[in-house]
Amino acid sequence: MTGRARRDDWRRLDEADVRVRPGRGTRPRSKLRPEHADARSALVVEVxxxxxxxxxDGDPDREVVAMRxxxxxxxxxxxxxxxxxxxDTSGRPDTLARVVRVxxxxxVLRRTADDNDPFERxxxxxxxxxxxxxxxxxxxxxxxxxxxCLVAAFTGGLGPVLCLTKADLASPDELLAGYAELDLRILVTRHDEExxxxxxxxxxxxxxxxxHSGVGKSTLVNKLVPDADRAIGAVSAVGKGRHTSTTAVALPLPGGGWVVDTPGIRSFGLAHVRPGDIVAAFPEFVEAVEECPSNCGHRGPPEDPDCMLDVVTAxxxxxxxxxxxLRRLLASRAGLDEYQD
Incomplete structure (x- = not known):
């Protein structure tokens, strides 16, 4: 067989012009997504x-269970x-809607388990x-x-309010004095009063x-939202209390608004917060920090003798x-002071 004859045979075996249907796994995904023009707005109240x-529509009487x-x-x-x-946004038992947009x-209120935990919650x-x-x-x-918590509020865009409970057991004067110079609203409550x-x-x-667990948070929630029925637990002998609420849940207030009861926590890590974020919560020091030496840890003498924060204060x-x-927070963020315990 000549070379030309062999080439003609190969042409007859060429199937390049035959259309082959691709498998399901090879089909290119379209970038187009449905608009869901008929979607209903809602507020997530529990996960x-x-x-x-x-x-x-933000109505606490119209709850719908949904999947992502x-x-x-x-x-x-x-x-x-x-x-x-x-x-299905009817809210009937055994029905599921779908969350299509966030x-x-x-x-955003964020925290980590501790200062060495890279996972941000x-x-x-x-x-x-x-x-x-x-x-x-x-x-x-x-x-x-x-x-x-103040730093987490400032960096997350929330307005902080300090609520002191159990004033029937101890005077709030010392703690009030410690935060008197901060632009912070402080409320004092007693167990025997509304x-x-x-x-x-x-x-x-x-x-x-x-x-923290045991500070009376769930007790307050049950007074604010009578139907909340949140678990109330006794404080453990260890001193930090045992966890009584296990999941965050948004509860509607009778007069309007929502209160989110979060689980009792033992620590509030700031691994997700940079030192600059902490300083930003103290506006009077922001400009001074820019004048500090590049390796300044802002701890003051003797560790940082040239820290400009002392100059501003003086x-x-x-x-x-x-x-x-501020320095307490910076020291703890650097792992130099376990002042939370």
């Missing part, structure tokens, strides 16, 4: 194992998120204020925890409550109390 309970739509992938959805739902967040989204609940006794107050001042502060707002542009609070 439980891949299911989100949502208040349709496939096109969202692993998009995180937390309590407080404002979402769009499609599918709106941009106006604020989003606790609550879109809260207007952070209510830091601290007992005056049983367990005793921990100013380090309060300061860390928390009317707290009701006023929470009305018509979305507020997150955070605090000039009367800031107070020693504010500087001490």
């Amino acid at each position: 439980d194992r891949g299911r989100w309970t949502c208040a349709l 739509a496939r096109e969202l992938g692993r998009t995180p959805i937390v309590v407080g998120d404002r979402v769009d739902l499609v599918g 709106a941009d967040r106006s604020s 989003v606790v609550v989204a879109n809260a207007e204020q952070l209510m830091i609940v601290c007992a005056l006794a049983d367990p005793p107050p921990r100013t380090g925890f309060i300061d860390r 928390p009317d001042v707290l009701r006023e502060a929470l009305a018509h707002k979305v507020s997150a409550l955070v605090g 000039a009367g542009e800031a107070t020693a109390g504010r500087l001490g609070s």
